[in-house]
Amino acid sequence: MFDSGYKSEYTGGQREKFVRLEDMDSTMALNTNTGGMKKRGFSFGGFSLNGVGKNYPSQNFKFGMKKGSEGLITIGRTIRTEVSRAVFPEDLRVSEQKIFDPQDRSLLLWNRLFVISCIVAVSVDPLFFYLPVFNYKMVCLGMDTNLAATITAARTLLDAFYLLRMALQFCTAYVAPSSRVFGRGELVIDPAQIAARYLRRYFVVDFLSVLPLPQIVVWKYLTNKRKGSEVLATKQALLILVFLQYIPRFLRFIPLTSDLKKTAGAFAESAWAGAAYYLLWYMLASHIAGSFWYLLAVERKDTCWQKACKESGKCDISFLYCGNKVLPGFHEWRRISDAVLSNYCNVDDNGDSPFNYGIYTQAMLSDIVASRIFIAKFFYCLWWGLQNLSTLGQGLETSTYPLEVLFSIAIAIFGLILFALLIGNMQTYLQSITVRLEEMRIKKRDSEQWMHHRLLPQDLRERVRRYDQYKWLETRGVDEESLVQSLPKDLRRDIKRHLCLNLVRRVPLFANMDERLLDAICERLKPSLYTEKSYIVREGDPVDEMLFIIRGRLESVTTDGGRSGFFNRGFLKEGDFCGEELLTWALDPKAGTSLPSSTRTVKAITEVEAFALEAEELKFVASQFRRLHSRQVQHTFRFYSQQWRTWAAILIQASWRRYARRKAAELRMQEEAAEYEEEEDDYDDGRSLGKQSSLSGLHATLFASRFAANALRARKLRNSESGSLLIPQKPPEPDFNADRVYTDE
Structure with missing residues (x-):
C-alpha cells in the first residue's frame, strides 16, 4: 500500500535519513541488491548502467521474468482500480524511480535533438525519389544502387534514434489535468498511467512514422537477382509509400513542438x-x-x-x-x-x-x-x-x-x-x-514634433536630444526598473545585489556597513541619468532623494542662504554623494514629514550616472537598521559631506583669524610696553640731571594719553574684524546617543 522514499541530509556533520511514505503499490518496489530500477540509472538483469554487476544468466533470466510479470500485474491492477500516483516536481527528484520531469533541462535538450533529427529525417525521405535514373546507353530505366544503399542506411539510423524518443515517452511524467487549478500542478509518475496516456495519444503516429517501408522496398530490389522485373514496381511503391508515410512523419512534430513550447516557450x-x-x-x-x-x-x-x-x-x-x-x-x-x-x-x-x-x-x-x-x-x-x-x-x-x-x-x-x-x-x-531601434526612432520623431509645436528654445532642445541619446546608450531602450520589479522578491534582491553592491561599496559612507544593511540599500536604489549642465538640486529646494555618484563630475555651490559676500564651491566625483541633508533628516527620530531644504546647488558638469535613494526608502532603512546610528557613520558622514566641510572650513578660518589677531594684539602691547620703559628711563635720566618737575609731569601725561588711544584703537579694530566674519550655522545632526545601546559588533 505504501512505499518508503528515503532522503538523506547532512546536519551538523552527521548524515540523517528521512522517510517519506508514498501511496503506491508494494509490488512496484524493486530489490536494490539484485538489480532493477536504481537511482539515476537502469539495471537490466545484472547489466547496470550505474555500475558493474555480476552476470549470472540463469538468475538474471528468472529475475527478469519475475519482475516483468510483476510489472504487468501492477499495470493491470492500476488500470482496474484507476489509482493515479501524483507528486510535485521537487519530490520527483528524490524519488527512487527513474521517471523524468517534463520540465527538466536535460529533457529539453533531448527534445531539441529529436526535433532536429525529425527535420533531417523528412529531408532524407525525398532522396528515395532520386533512385530511378535513365540509362541512355542501354536505353533502359534502372536504379542507382549506390545511392539506394546510402539512403536506406541513413533513414534506418534516424528511425533508430527516434525509437529512443518513443522509449522516453513511457518514462516521462505528465501534469495531471485535475491539478492545473493553481501552480504547476502535480506530476503523474505511475508507469501504467503514463503508458496508457502515450498509447492513446501519439503512439500510433510515432509507430507509423518509423515503419521501415521504403527500406523494405529498396532492400527487396537490391537482393533480387532479376532486378529488371522490380524496377517499375519499386518506382511506383516508393512514390506511394514515401508520400503516405509523410503524413505521420509530419504529424509527429506536433507533440515535439508542444513539449518545447511548454518547457522553453519556443524552439x-x-x-x-x-x-x-x-x-x-x-x-x-x-x-x-x-x-x-x-x-x-x-x-x-x-x-x-x-x-x-x-x-x-x-x-x-x-x-x-x-x-x-x-x-x-x-x-x-x-x-x-x-x-x-x-x-x-x-x-x-x-x-x-x-x-x-x-x-x-x-x-x-x-x-x-x-x-x-x-x-x-x-x-x-x-x-x-x-x-x-x-x-x-x-x-x-x-x-x-x-x-x-x-x-x-x-x-x-x-x-x-x-x-x-x-x-x-x-x-x-x-x-x-530592430524593434528597439524602431521604437527609439518613433519616440525621437514624436519628441521633435512636440518641441517644435511648443516652440522650445534651441538650448532646451539640445538638452532633450542629449538626454535621449545618453539614455539609449546606457539602457538600449530597455526599461530596467519595470523589468526587475516584475521578478520575485528574492531574485530581485540578488539582481540588485549583483548590479549595485560593488558600486555602493565604493561610496565611503557605506564602505564599512554589514551585508544585511547593504542588501536593503541596494534593493531600494534606482538608477538615474543626468546630462551635461543639468541641475540635480537647487539651493533652497526640498531634497527628495540622496544621490550616489557612480560616474561623472558635478559642481556643488552654496551662498549660505543668499548671504551677500559668501560663496563656496566644490566638486563631486565618482564615489561622492549629495543630498546629505536627507540622511540627517532620516536619522532623526523626531523629524517631521516635511523634507529638508537643500543648502547647496548641484549641477552636472559632464554626463552623470548615479543611484538615487528616495526619502521614504532612506527613512525606512534608517528606522529598520539601527546600526546606521553609529559613531563611525557619523564621522564618515561629516568627513565626506559638503555642508559639513564648508562649515568646518569657515570655523577653522575664523579660529585662525582670532588667533592671528590675538597674537598681533599681544605683540603690539609688548612693543608699547617697551616704548613706555624707554621713555621712563629717559624721564629718570632727566630728573637726575635736575630738570624741572613741571616738564616731567607734562611728559607723563602725554605718554598716558597716547597709550590709551592705542588701546582704544586696537579694541575697535578687533570688534570690526570679528563682526565682518560671520560663521554659518552649524549643520543639524540627530542625537547619536542611541549608539550607547546599539553598538557595533
Whole structure:
C-alpha cells in the first residue's frame, strides 16, 4: 500500500535519513541488491548502467521474468482500480524511480535533438525519389544502387534514434489535468498511467512514422537477382509509400513542438535562430517539391517510352527496364530502340517534342533524369522547387495530364501558404531584432514634433536630444526598473545585489556597513541619468532623494542662504554623494514629514550616472537598521559631506583669524610696553640731571594719553574684524546617543 522514499541530509556533520511514505503499490518496489530500477540509472538483469554487476544468466533470466510479470500485474491492477500516483516536481527528484520531469533541462535538450533529427529525417525521405535514373546507353530505366544503399542506411539510423524518443515517452511524467487549478500542478509518475496516456495519444503516429517501408522496398530490389522485373514496381511503391508515410512523419512534430513550447516557450531562443529555423523549413519544402518534380519527370518519360514501345509492335514493356537482357526478343528491340524512342520522346533545343512533357520539359532538356551525379541532380531540383514555390508556380506551363495539373496546383497553394506562414514568421523574428531601434526612432520623431509645436528654445532642445541619446546608450531602450520589479522578491534582491553592491561599496559612507544593511540599500536604489549642465538640486529646494555618484563630475555651490559676500564651491566625483541633508533628516527620530531644504546647488558638469535613494526608502532603512546610528557613520558622514566641510572650513578660518589677531594684539602691547620703559628711563635720566618737575609731569601725561588711544584703537579694530566674519550655522545632526545601546559588533 505504501512505499518508503528515503532522503538523506547532512546536519551538523552527521548524515540523517528521512522517510517519506508514498501511496503506491508494494509490488512496484524493486530489490536494490539484485538489480532493477536504481537511482539515476537502469539495471537490466545484472547489466547496470550505474555500475558493474555480476552476470549470472540463469538468475538474471528468472529475475527478469519475475519482475516483468510483476510489472504487468501492477499495470493491470492500476488500470482496474484507476489509482493515479501524483507528486510535485521537487519530490520527483528524490524519488527512487527513474521517471523524468517534463520540465527538466536535460529533457529539453533531448527534445531539441529529436526535433532536429525529425527535420533531417523528412529531408532524407525525398532522396528515395532520386533512385530511378535513365540509362541512355542501354536505353533502359534502372536504379542507382549506390545511392539506394546510402539512403536506406541513413533513414534506418534516424528511425533508430527516434525509437529512443518513443522509449522516453513511457518514462516521462505528465501534469495531471485535475491539478492545473493553481501552480504547476502535480506530476503523474505511475508507469501504467503514463503508458496508457502515450498509447492513446501519439503512439500510433510515432509507430507509423518509423515503419521501415521504403527500406523494405529498396532492400527487396537490391537482393533480387532479376532486378529488371522490380524496377517499375519499386518506382511506383516508393512514390506511394514515401508520400503516405509523410503524413505521420509530419504529424509527429506536433507533440515535439508542444513539449518545447511548454518547457522553453519556443524552439529558438534568439531572433536569428528563429529566422534560420523558418528559412530551413522553406528550403525543406523546396527540396521536397524538387524531388517530387524529378520523380514525376521520370514517370512522364517512362510513360512516353511505354507508348512508343506499344506502337512499335516489336517491343515488350519489360525491355524498357535495366536487367532484362536475357528476355527473348531483347536484342532485336535493341537494334531499333534508338530510332523508335527518338521519334516519339526526344526533345529538341527549342523544347518541341511529339510528346507533351508540360512542366517536365526542362528536366528533359537538361538530361537531369539520366544523370548519376547526385550533387548536380539534387541542387538542380532544389533550385527548381525554390524558384516555383517563390513565384507561386506562375511560370509553369502544364499539359492536360491530370497528375501534372494537380502537382502544379499543389505547388501554387503550398507556395502561398509557405510564403504567408514561414516567411511571415521569419520576418517577425528579424523585425524583433530592430524593434528597439524602431521604437527609439518613433519616440525621437514624436519628441521633435512636440518641441517644435511648443516652440522650445534651441538650448532646451539640445538638452532633450542629449538626454535621449545618453539614455539609449546606457539602457538600449530597455526599461530596467519595470523589468526587475516584475521578478520575485528574492531574485530581485540578488539582481540588485549583483548590479549595485560593488558600486555602493565604493561610496565611503557605506564602505564599512554589514551585508544585511547593504542588501536593503541596494534593493531600494534606482538608477538615474543626468546630462551635461543639468541641475540635480537647487539651493533652497526640498531634497527628495540622496544621490550616489557612480560616474561623472558635478559642481556643488552654496551662498549660505543668499548671504551677500559668501560663496563656496566644490566638486563631486565618482564615489561622492549629495543630498546629505536627507540622511540627517532620516536619522532623526523626531523629524517631521516635511523634507529638508537643500543648502547647496548641484549641477552636472559632464554626463552623470548615479543611484538615487528616495526619502521614504532612506527613512525606512534608517528606522529598520539601527546600526546606521553609529559613531563611525557619523564621522564618515561629516568627513565626506559638503555642508559639513564648508562649515568646518569657515570655523577653522575664523579660529585662525582670532588667533592671528590675538597674537598681533599681544605683540603690539609688548612693543608699547617697551616704548613706555624707554621713555621712563629717559624721564629718570632727566630728573637726575635736575630738570624741572613741571616738564616731567607734562611728559607723563602725554605718554598716558597716547597709550590709551592705542588701546582704544586696537579694541575697535578687533570688534570690526570679528563682526565682518560671520560663521554659518552649524549643520543639524540627530542625537547619536542611541549608539550607547546599539553598538557595533
